[in-house]
Amino acid sequence: MQALRIDVRSSYEMQRIGELIGKAVQGGEVLALYGDLGAGKTTLVQGIAAGMGVDARVTSPTFILLNEYTGAAGRRLVHVDTYRLAEEIILAEAATFGLEDLLTGEFGAKDVVAIEWADRIEALLPDDVLRIEITAGDDDPDVRTIRMTASGERSTLLLENLQI
Numbered sequence: 001m002q003a004l005r006i007d008v009r010s011s012y013e014m015q016r017i018g019e020l021i022g023k024a025v026q027g028g029e030v031l032a033l034y035g036d037l038g039a040g041k042t043t044l045v046q047g048i049a050a051g052m053g054v055d056a057r058v059t060s061p062t063f064i065l066l067n068e069y070t071g072a073a074g075r076r077l078v079h080v081d082t083y084r085l086a087e088e089i090i091l092a093e094a095a096t097f098g099l100e101d102l103l104t105g106e107f108g109a110k111d112v113v114a115i116e117w118a119d120r121i122e123a124l125l126p127d128d129v130l131r132i133e134i135t136a137g138d139d140d141p142d143v144r145t146i147r148m149t150a151s152g153e154r155s156t157l158l159l160e161n162l163q164i
């Protein structure tokens with residue numbers, strides 16, 4: 001399976017979908033999140049963290065590029081948010097944090113990287129990435145559509161393993 005579309009009706013459901021993703025990851029996946037302000041990217045990542053067995057409260061990294069969380073089975077969730085950072089800072093910080101290594105597949109086999117506003121570092125993304133686009137509905141403010149597209153072996157496997 002290469003693509004999947006899901007309609008969700010509440011932030012609770014968004015978290016539940018995130019949990020299913022968090023349970024299905026094996027490590028080594030890059031999840032690129034797209035969507036406007038308040039679309040639900042962080043909400044989804046909170047669910048992913050829960051699904052990976054992260055105990056800590058997940059908030060968006062605000063004045064830094066990324067937060068790291070340890071989940072079950074030694075898996076690590078790396079949560080990146082590029083929104084508030086200028087492009088030069090992103091690139092400089094990317095080098096400092098080894099983000100380029102993370103994104104070019106040099107990362108630990110147990111790491112999962114989730115990136116909010118991935119469009120801002122599109123050029124840094126690896127070939128194998130699961131793109132997750134969240135859009136709001138026109139009428140009901142709580143309705144969102146999630147579109148997932150896989151572009152490689154790992155991301156395709158993740159979509160296939162999703163129990164939705």
Ligand SMILES: Nc1ncnc2c1ncn2[C@@H]1O[C@H](COP(=O)(O)OP(=O)(O)OP(=O)(O)O)[C@@H](O)[C@H]1O
Nearest residue numbers: 009010011014036037038039040041042043142144
């Ligand atoms: N179906 C839904 N899915 C996700 N969030 C929803 C939904 N319905 C309502 N919400 C609300 O929308 C808001 C989403 O905020 P969230 O921080 O997850 O968005 P974001 O995409 O990360 O925004 P930002 O671009 O500022 O980082 C939350 O207040 C949440 O409660």
Ligand SMILES: [Mg+2]
Nearest residue numbers: 041042060116
């Ligand atoms: Mg956010």
